[in-house]
Amino acid sequence: MVVVKHKYIPGRNRGGNVVSIGKALAHVRYIQHRPGPDKERGGRELFDENGDRIDAKEMRKAIREAGNDRVVIHKLTLAPEINPQDKKAFTRDVMAKLGQDMGRDLRWFGVEHNNTDHHHIHVVVLGKDRNGTEVKIGLKDVEKAKEHGERYLERWHPRELERSRKERAERERERVAERTKERELAKDERIREGLELPWMHKKIIREQLEPYKEWKKEREKQDQREIEMEPGGDKAERPYHQDTLEAAGREWSKSASLKELRELNQYLWDNIDERIPKEDYRRLCGWIKDKERNQGREPEGKEPRAAKEEKKRDRIEHDGKRYSGKDSYEKLTELARELRENNERLPFEDYQKLRGWIENKDRERFSGYLDKGIREARNKVERSKTAADLKSAEGGRVIDPVQQEVMKNPVVGLFMQGASLANMVVRSITLDDRNRDYTKEQRDGLESAKRDLDDREKDRKQWTWEKPWDMLKTQEERDRESREKIEKAIEENKKRKDKEREKEEEQKRKKDRSPFERDPWGRW
Structure with missing residues (x-):
């Protein structure tokens, strides 16, 4: 990545040309004589x-002569992501290709700055090229300069650039993880203080306050109004500095880049608490659509009929698969998760459709949740009742007369008490193999076999004068092979035991996991 910053000093200033020339000379003096360890004697x-x-x-002298130009100088700052071995060659390559793209024979000079952690180059471009043509540097030119810098680093420093x-990317992941952790801790604190409800409670209360059927009707009316509205509307478009909105702690306008507006839209979807009013969000969507339309390849004017029909279809395509609003909630959320993990982008219209389908499916899942819960709880209680419970509910305690007469006999009462104790003892005894540790039993068997080999080794030393040497040697080799196999089996048994222990710990963690952990969308 190469960071390129651009500013310029106009020649027709309020204070006259003298002020503009003074500012330009002051900038040259600054980049040449700024204090730092890299400053040479004389600048x-x-x-x-x-x-x-x-x-x-x-x-x-050239700057003083340019005082009557519309622009005295352009100030560029080139900051490559890595420190190139030859910054001058890097700057010359970028400026030469930038001049070719602009069709100008640029007059420029640069100064290296190595006095900070991020080394950079200051470039001063005169307001007119060598042919006397005015030089204008816009946003597109700055983007091209970034691309040329990237290509240079890829050619000459590929390994350093990749690293x-x-x-x-790792720093960005850590930053996102830290930010998510801070947000989760803050949310937990708000939940503990009673200022916010857990995720599941929010869903239930949302369904109670605004049932799914009413919400769906309102959503259909809103979609119909948006379809009937004309693209331009009756109101004239306001200038960028007037048509603004407040979101995510800063002010936004249509002058922001398409990438920034898309990231803002993603941020608003992920953070429900920071969403903006509907009117402001419609304006944000309009800005994104206009910028995507301007970047498209279709000529200005009416869109082809096939494209319009394609837009009307209620489906989207990604990676050779088709998705629609009739798909399941799991399939749609899986697509959204893949897009986020792979850092991929859908067209804005398709992305809005996907978000709308997911929200609709989410609302549909909790439709009638309270009624279903009450009905299931009632059925569960009714199914758990016995005949005696039903009789006692009708009026008082009910006791079987035969049982009452039998229990009056003290011998029968003592016998029944002993039988109940015996029943409790028998139930406490496990009659299956659920508590057997097969791995430990196998380990004990291997250790016993190893001890037998050690005993045989001691006895062999006493047989040295009683048995032939060949027989002893053959038996010793067989014992050595058996010992190696046993030691190998013990190592495998140890690894198997470690895996079982890890599996038990994982099951324990899952069992102790909080029910209010976040889902793949980062919500409760």
């Missing part, structure tokens, strides 16, 4: 496309 050296040490006086990208 840092200036370089351009032709030489490493150019005369600073000539550059200042830096992995480290940046």
Whole structure:
């Protein structure tokens, strides 16, 4: 990644050309003489496309002569993600290709700054090129400069760039994990203080306050109104500095990039508590649609009929698979999870459809949840009742007369008490193999076999003068092979025991897991 920053100093300033020239010369003095360990005696050296040490006086003279131009100088800052071995060659490559893209023979000079953790190069581009043509640097030119810098690093520093990208991705993952953890801790604290409800309680209360049927009718009316509305509307579009909205702790307008607006939309979907009013969200969606339409390949004017019919279809396609609102909640959430993990993007229209389908399925899952819960609880209680419970519910305690007469006999009462104690003792005895540790029994058997080999080894030393040497040697080799097999079996038994212990700990963790942990969407 290469960071490119751009600013310019206009020639027609309120204070006149003298002020603009003074600002430009002050900038040159700053980049050349800024304090730091990399500062040389007499200031840092200036370089351009032709030489490493150019005369600073000539550059200042060229700036003074450019006082009547519309732009005196353009200020560029090139900050590559890794420190290239030759920053001057890097700068010359980027500026040469940028001039080719712009169709200008640029006049520029640069200064290296190595006085911070992030090394960078300051480039000063004069307001007119060598042919006297005005130089205009826009956002597209800045993006092209970034691309040229990336290509240079990929050619000359591929390994360092790949390693830096992995480290940046790891830092981003750690930052996201830390932020998610902080958000979860804050949410737990709010739940403990009673300021917020757990995720499941929210769903139930939402269904109670706004039943699914009423919500679905309102949603259909809203979709119908959006279809009937014209794209432009009756109101004229306001300028960027007036048409703004507040979201995620800052101010947004249509001048933001498409990537930033998409990330804001994703953030608002993931954080329910920070969602904005509907009118502001409709404006945000309109900005994203306009920018995607401007980036499309279709010519201006009416869209082809086939494209319109394709948009009307209530389905989306991704990775060769089709999805629609009739699919299950699990299938739709799985698609959303894959998109997030693989950092992939759907077209905005398809993404909004997917989000709407998931929300609809989520609401549908809890439709009539309270009635179902009450009905199931009532059926469970009714099924658990015995005949005696039903009789006693009708009026008073009910006792079988025959049982009452039999229990009056003290011998029968003593016998029944002993029988109940015996029943409790028998039930406490496990008659199956659920508590047997087969791995431990196998380990004990292997250890016993190893001890037998040790005893045989001691006896063999006493047989040295009683049996032939060949017979002793053959038996010793067989015992050595048996010992190796036993030791290998003991090692495998130990590994199997460790795996069983890990499995038991995992089952214990799952059993002790909190029921209010987050789902794959990051919600309760």
